[in-house]
C-alpha cells in the first residue's frame with residue numbers, strides 16, 4: 290500500500306448524505322482494537338460494517354520507518370497531545386496526554402513493543418471474569434500474530450495477520466553492558482518474553498511489530514490493508530470523522546429495559562457545525578473502540594456515566610453508570626538517564642549529518658541501521674518484593690517466578706534505550722549522547738479519572754492520572770529507581786563510560802521522592818475506564834463478560850478501557866486480543882461465520 294496509494298476511506302459528508310445510512314454494525318474508533326474488529330466482522334460478505342475514525346489515513350513514508358514514526362512531535366504525526374490535570378501528588382506538575390489518532394490509533398505511533406502479560410489475565414479470571422483467563426485468551430493471541438522470530442509452538446502464532454519480530458543483537462555496546470549488569474543482579478535472560486513458561490522475573494529483547502523489511506506494522510496495515518479495504522464491499526471506512534454521541538431507541542424517561550443503541554451521530558473532525566452533524570443507524574450493534582479516553586468520553590456525551598457529573602454539565606442522563614471514566618490506570622514512568630559517547634546513542638542522528646546520511650542509506654539499501662531500530666529493544670521485568678537491600682534479586686524458587694501465577698505479576702519494569710526518556714519536544718539532552726533506563730510502576734494501585742471538560746464533543750476530555758493517590762505506589766517507585774541506579778553503578782564498574790545525567794541527588798527517601806515528583810511521566814498506557822465488572826462491584830463496572838454495556842442493548846465496548854485492571858505488560862497486544870474475542874462473541878450472538 291505504500292507509498293502514494295489511494296486508500297479508499299470516505300469522509301463524514303459521504304456517509305451522512307446517503308439517503309439511508311444503515312449498517313449491521315457500526316464500530317466507533319479505528320484504532321488498535323477497532324481495525325482488528327472491523328476486519329474480523331467484515332469477513333462475512335453478508336454483514337455490513339461501518340468503521341468511523343476521528344483521525345486520518347496516515348500513510349506517508351515516515352509513518353513506516355520505526356524510529357521516525359515513533360516521533361510523536363514530527364509534523365503530521367497522527368497524534369493528539371494535550372495537557373492533563375495537575376498531578377496533586379507530584380508538585381502539581383502538568384504532563385501531556387498522547388493518543389494515536391488515525392486508522393491504527395496507538396499502533397501508528399507507539400513503541401511497537403508486543404508484550405502479552407500472562408498472569409494478568411489469570412488475575413482477571415480470579416476477579417470473576419468468566420473466560421478471560423490466560424488459557425481462554427491464548428488462542429486469540431495465537432490467531433492474531435505472526436511471530437517471525439519465535440520457533441513454532443502451541444503458544445506463538447505463525448499464521449496471523451499481525452507481524453512481530455525481535456532484534457536479539459544489540460545495536461549499541463551500552464545495551465550489552467546493561468544486560469550483563471542485570472544478569473549480575475540476578476535477572477535471567479530469556480528468549481521469549483511472551484512465553485507462558487518463561488520466568489516472571491526476566492530480561493528479554495522484546496517482540497516488536499515490525500515487518501521483515503523493517504516497516505512499522507500497525508493494526509491498520511495488518512488488519513485493514515489496501516486489498517481488504519478495496520475488495521470488501523460490505524466494509525465502509527470513514528476517516529477524519531468525529532462521533533459526537535450515540536442514538537438510543539428510547540429516551541431517558543422510557544425505562545432502562547427498552548434502552549437500545551441504534552446508531553451514532555457524527556461530523557467532520559475539523560468542523561464544528563451543527564448543520565453538518567449526521568446520523569447513521571446500526572441494525573444490530575454499535576461497538577465502541579475509541580480507547581480508554583475516547584470511549585468514556587463518547588458514553589458521557591451520550592448521557593451514560595456518573596449521574597452527578599452529567600447533571601453538572603446539564604446533560605440528560607440516559608443511564609447512570611458511575612464506573613464510566615472512573616478507574617483510569619496508567620503505568621507510572623520515572624526516567625533515569627546517563628551520558629554515553631555520542632556514537633552510542635540515537636542522538637547521533639540529530640547531531641551528525643554525515644552519520645544521519647549513512648543511516649538513511651543503510652535503511653534504504655537493506656532495511657537496516659539506526660532508522661530500523663525499535664525505540665525500546667529490551668526490557669526487564671521484576672517484582673519489588675524479591676529485591677534485597679542491595680537491589681539484587683534474592684534467591685527464588687520456581688514457584689516465586691511462575692509466570693502464570695497472579696501473585697507473581699511483576700510490579701516493576703525497566704526499559705532501556707539509547708536516548709532520553711523524559712517528556713517534551715526539545716531538550717538539551719538531545720545534544721549529548723544519552724542512554725536511559727525508564728523505570729515503571731507496572732502494577733499501580735493509584736487510579737485517576739476521565740471526565741468531560743465540556744459538553745462540546747470537540748473539547749478534549751479532562752484526564753486526572755491520579756498518580757500516587759495510593760501511597761503504596763511510593764514504595765515500589767523508590768525500589769524501581771534504586772534498582773535502576775544499581776544497574777547504572779554496575780555498568781560503570783565494568784569500566785563502561787556512563788556519566789550521571791538525570792539521577793536523584795542522593796539515596797535518601799526524600800531525595801528519591803523529589804526526583805520522582807520532578808521527573809515522572811506517563812507511559813501512555815491508559816486503561817480501565819470502562820471496566821469489565823458487575824455494575825454493583827465495589828469499583829462499579831461498565832461492561833459484562835461479553836463486553837455489553839450494562840443496561841443498554843445493542844452496545845458493546847472493545848478496547849483497553851474494558852481491562853478490569855491494568856496489565857503489567859504493554860497494552861497493545863491486549864487491545865487486539867480483546868477485539869479478537871469481541872469479534873467471536875458478536876459472531877456467535879448473531880450467527881455470523
Ligand SMILES: Cc1cc2nc3c(=O)[nH]c(=O)nc-3n(C[C@H](O)[C@H](O)[C@H](O)COP(=O)(O)OP(=O)(O)OC[C@H]3O[C@@H](n4cnc5c(N)ncnc54)[C@H](O)[C@@H]3O)c2cc1C
Pocket residue numbers: 317318319320321322323341342343344361387388389390391392393394395396398399400401402403404530531532533578579580581583584587812813814815848849850859860861862864
Ligand atoms: C506514544 C505511545 C507509545 C506507546 N508504546 C506502546 C508500546 O510500545 N507497546 C504497547 O503495547 N503499547 C504502547 N502504547 C499504548 C498502546 O498503543 C495503546 O494502549 C493501544 O494502542 C490502545 O488501543 P485501543 O484500541 O484501546 O485505543 P486506540 O488505539 O487509542 O484507538 C482509539 C481510536 O479511537 C479514535 N477515536 C477516539 N474518539 C473518537 C470519536 N469520538 N470518534 C471517532 N473516533 C474516535 C481515536 O482517534 C483512535 O484512533 C503506546 C502509546 C503511545 C501513545
